[in-house]
Amino acid sequence: xxxxxxxxxxxxxxxxxxxxxxxxxxxxxxxxLYVLNGVFGSQPDPSVWEGLPPIDFYTSAxxxxxxxxAGVLALPVHLAGYREQGVLRRFRASAVRxxxxxxxxxxxxxxxxxxxxxxxxxxxxxxxxxxxxxxWGGVIAGFLLxxxxxxxxxxxxxxxxxxxxxxxxxxxxLFFLFLMLGGAGPPTEVLPDALARTSELVPVTHAAELLxxxxxxxxxxxxxxxxxxxxxxVSVALTAWQLRRDGRT
Amino acid sequence: MAAVVEVxxxxxxxxxxxxxxxxxxxxxxxxxxxxxxxxxxxxTTTVECLQGLRxxxxxxxxxxxxxxxxxxxxxxxxxxxxxxxSALPDRLRVGEALELFAxxxxxxxxWRQLLQEWGLADQRDTAFANLSGGQRQRLFVxxxxxxxxxxxxxxxxxxxxDPAARRVAWDxxxxxxxxxxxxVLVTHFMDEAQRLCDRLAVxxxxxxxxxxxxxxxxxxxxxxxxxxxxxxxxxxxxxxxxLADVRHIxxxxxxxxxxxxxxxxxRVAHALVERGIEPADLAAHTxxxxxxxxxxxxxxxxxxxx
Numbered sequence: 001x002x003x004x005x006x007x008x009x010x011x012x013x014x015x016x017x018x019x020x021x022x023x024x025x026x027x028x029x030x031x032x033l034y035v036l037n038g039v040f041g042s043q044p045d046p047s048v049w050e051g052l053p054p055i056d057f058y059t060s061a062x063x064x065x066x067x068x069x070a071g072v073l074a075l076p077v078h079l080a081g082y083r084e085q086g087v088l089r090r091f092r093a094s095a096v097r098x099x100x101x102x103x104x105x106x107x108x109x110x111x112x113x114x115x116x117x118x119x120x121x122x123x124x125x126x127x128x129x130x131x132x133x134x135x136w137g138g139v140i141a142g143f144l145l146x147x148x149x150x151x152x153x154x155x156x157x158x159x160x161x162x163x164x165x166x167x168x169x170x171x172x173x174l175f176f177l178f179l180m181l182g183g184a185g186p187p188t189e190v191l192p193d194a195l196a197r198t199s200e201l202v203p204v205t206h207a208a209e210l211l212x213x214x215x216x217x218x219x220x221x222x223x224x225x226x227x228x229x230x231x232x233x234v235s236v237a238l239t240a241w242q243l244r245r246d247g248r249t
Numbered sequence: 250m251a252a253v254v255e256v257x258x259x260x261x262x263x264x265x266x267x268x269x270x271x272x273x274x275x276x277x278x279x280x281x282x283x284x285x286x287x288x289x290x291x292x293t294t295t296v297e298c299l300q301g302l303r304x305x306x307x308x309x310x311x312x313x314x315x316x317x318x319x320x321x322x323x324x325x326x327x328x329x330x331x332x333x334x335s336a337l338p339d340r341l342r343v344g345e346a347l348e349l350f351a352x353x354x355x356x357x358x359x360w361r362q363l364l365q366e367w368g369l370a371d372q373r374d375t376a377f378a379n380l381s382g383g384q385r386q387r388l389f390v391x392x393x394x395x396x397x398x399x400x401x402x403x404x405x406x407x408x409x410x411d412p413a414a415r416r417v418a419w420d421x422x423x424x425x426x427x428x429x430x431x432x433v434l435v436t437h438f439m440d441e442a443q444r445l446c447d448r449l450a451v452x453x454x455x456x457x458x459x460x461x462x463x464x465x466x467x468x469x470x471x472x473x474x475x476x477x478x479x480x481x482x483x484x485x486x487x488x489x490x491x492l493a494d495v496r497h498i499x500x501x502x503x504x505x506x507x508x509x510x511x512x513x514x515x516r517v518a519h520a521l522v523e524r525g526i527e528p529a530d531l532a533a534h535t536x537x538x539x540x541x542x543x544x545x546x547x548x549x550x551x552x553x554x555x
Contacts (some may be wrong), residue, residue, distance in 0.1 A: 006352040009347060017340040078338075086335035092331055093300055094354055094392070095325035 003096065009105035014078075015108050021074040026116045029062045029069070032184065033038055037128050046189040047148070052216065056131050057174075060125040060215050061183040064146055064207035066116035068178050070109045071150025072157065073171040077156025079105060080167035098243045106151040113147040131216070137213025142225075146207040149228050152235035153203070159242045178204040203231055251314060253278050253400055253431045254299060259308035261294050268294040270455035272308070276400075280420065283442040283449030287546060291455040292435045293333055296402050300328055312539070313399060326354055329393030330402040331386070339378035343369050343388055346377065347395060354396035362383040362543070367391040368423070383414035390421050394428070401425050404435040419445055438537035453546045463538045470544050471536040475515050476507045478528035488524070492516045 016022065040054035049057035082088045091101055114174075118159050124130035133139040161167045179185055181195065182204025188196050209224035254276035261269040269291040284292045288444040297303040299312050300322025310317050315324045316486040337346050356360065357363075363502045364370050367387045372380060372510065380388065386406055393401050403422065407415040415438075422445055426432050436442050442449050443463045459466055473496070482503055490498055492512035507517055514533040 006349055010341065010349050013345070014338050014340050082338070084277040085339075086332065087338055089302065089332055090337060093302060093325060093328075093335070094350055094396075095322055095354055097322070131502045234543045 004100050004103050004107075007096070007100055008107045011078075011104045012088055012111065015074065015112060018074075021077070024073055025066065025070045025112055026119060029066050029120055030114060032056060032179075033062050033120060033123065033128075035037070048189040050212075052212075053130075055128045056216065057065060057212070058184065059130045060211040061208040062120050062124075063117045063143060063206070064204050064211055065178060065182060065184045066120060067110075067113040067143065067147040068150045068182070068204045068207065069153075069175055070113035070147070071115065071154035072174045072178075075105055075109050075113070075151060075154030076157035076161060076167035076171055077164050079155060080161045081164035083159070084163050093115045095131060098246070102155045102239065102243075106148065106155060109151040109154060110147040111210065113150070113229060114143070116138070117147075132218030133215045135214035138220070139211055142210045142214055142220075145232070146210060146228055149232035149235065150203070150207075152232050152239065156235045156239045156242070159246070178202060181205065183208045203227065252276060252311075253313060254282070254433065255309070255311040256299070258297070259295060259298060259310065260306045261291075261298060261303065262306055267455055269298070269305075270451065272450075272455070272457055274450045274460060276431060276433060278431050279426070279429070280447040281426050281434055281445050283446030284433065284452060285437065285439070285442045285446075285449050285542065286436045286452035287437060289454075290452040292437075292452055293404055295452070296404055296433060297331075297531055300325060300330055300402060312339075325398060326356075328400045328402060329396060331389040331393050331406050332402075333404040333408075333435075335389070336538055337377040337388075339376060340373050341377050343377070343380070344373040344382075346388065350392050350395045350452060357395045357397035360395060363391045363394060381431060382409050383411075383417065386410065386414070386418055387421065390418075390425065394425065394430075396432060400433065401430045402433045402435075405437070406434075407436070407438065407441060415441070426461060439537065439542055443538040451542060451545050458545045459541075465534050466545075467538060467541045469541075471541040473508055473510065473536065473540075474513045475534040476509075476513050476531070477534065478505055478511045478517075478531040479503045480505055480521075480526060480528055484526065489517060489520060491511035492520055 009205065036058050037055055042053045042055045044051060044053045088101070092098070125132055125193075157167060157170065161170065181199040181202045183199070188199055191199060206224040206227040209221045210228055213219050213224070214220045252275040254274075256275070257273040259269050259272040260267075272291065272295055273441065274282070284295060286292050294303065298305045298310060299317055301324055302316035304318050312324055313327050317324055344364065347364055351357065351360040365371060367390060369384065369387055369391065372384055377385070387412070390403070390406070393403075407418045410418060419431065419441065422432060422434065434446060448460070448462050449466070451458045451466065459470060461469070480503060482500065486498065486500070486505060489495060489507060494513065495507060495509040497508040499506045499538070507513065518531060521531070
């Protein structure tokens with residue numbers, strides 16, 4: 001426990017010293033939201049955004065995107081870089097359990113994602129008159145589940161990808177996929193059929209849906225919940241499997 | 250008292266490549282034990298198996314009476330190591346690194362004291378990426394000592410250092426042993442091994458070619474003494490070949506080289522002085538560990554294990 005705390009604190013400091021990831025995770029979503037609000041305003045259009053005012057639709061989408069970005073863009077680059085440079089070996093030789101290292105990275109990721117989510121919510125509500133969540137508990141629980149699931153996905157990618165460069169490439173690719181097809185860009189209703197079906201496979205689509213239910217007071221979306229829980233379970237299982245395999249070399 | 254490290258019949262293969270074929274040795278408490286050999290001879294794999302960082306395919310390993318395969322976590326707390334190809338996060342600062350490792354593996358001296366002792370006080374707030382090679386090695390040794398380990402493994406600690414930094418590093422190794430730790434030193438530098446190691450094992454192609462003190466290895470594998478002096482090329486020196494134990498005489502211009510055994514220098518000197526030749530630069534080249542090593546590993550018939 002003491003090792004996990006010390007490691008988390010150090011990893012948090014290291015994260016903050018990485019200006020590019022801070023920019024991507026914390027600042028970029030705010031800029032995107034600013035642009036989208038300028039384009040679409042806050043008048044609901046019954047044919048798109050599930051009939052919600054655009055700002056309400058996009059706020060949940062960007063809160064979900066913040067969690068996803070922290071998970072797939074920042075974490076894998078750090079972990080893959082650690083293995084590439086020999087940092088992982090250094091920690092292993094000093095009796096640091098891989099689980100401690102993964103735990104610290106995931107804790108930092110969830111924390112950063114939370115900061116990003118809070119900033120987005122404040123901006124949406126205070127500046128653009130977005131609605132506050134109807135069910136605070138539901139939104140917080142849904143967000144934490146989402147953030148942990150994406151952090152677990154990031155940890156898996158970090159251990160599977162051979163180099164920091166590969167992790168960075170895949171992370172940026174996933175980021176744009178999440179952005180364009182996860183509901184943070186064009187609304188699903190205007191997408192061509194094939195893309196709309198593809199967006200059903202994008203985790204951020206479901207994460208945003210998971211938040212939108214309690215946020216607007218329409219209750220949990222069970223498909224979304226199942227999708228995110230499955231993402232979490234599969235990521236954790238595969239990461240554990242990969243770590244066991246690493247430990248046997 | 251049991252040996253700190255016992256290795257017998259160690260074998261490790263990566264796919265079809267045999268990294269370690271058959272390695273056995275013991276390390277006694279308080280000694281600096283060297284593993285010497287060319288690149289790819291299995292030194293690093295051997296010490297990685299010792300620390301439980303890799304799992305041996307065969308052989309018996311005991312380190313501090315623990316089995317590295319099944320008690321790796323327990324063992325790693327007792328062993329300090331400086332690994333080849335390891336690093337710290339680029340933006341981690343020296344003080345933070347020591348504090349972190351001291352928290353993870355408690356039990357050693359206060360980390361601020363290590364910072365002072367290893368000459369890193371001025372670098373306390375310097376990021377790892379901005380350290381020089383010598384500073385990094387000092388930091389790694391300090392990190393290896395943070396848990397007050399009973400065994401310290403140093404793998405190629407002076408590779409990439411300039412000569413001055415290497416000498417500083419050598420003093421550090423002696424200092425580590427003086428604190429009461431046993432040291433396993435992996436190196437491919439002969440001078441380093443000869444100067445630091447109480448005993449060593451020479452590895453080649455995954456097998457131990459020889460074990461012993463540097464003096465024992467030299468005596469056993471390089472008995473030839475070489476005597477050199479200058480003499481005008483037209484002077485007749487053929488009588489030297491009649492001296493006892495002289496095997497070979499070579500003349501290149503005014504340079505003369507005599508190879509042989511026994512008290513060669515005294516015999517050559519005597520023979521020369523008797524004939525009125527008194528070269529000012531007459532000197533014997535005493536065999537070094539490097540000579541022994543070359544005769545061991547440069548053997549045209551190495552035991553083909555790979």
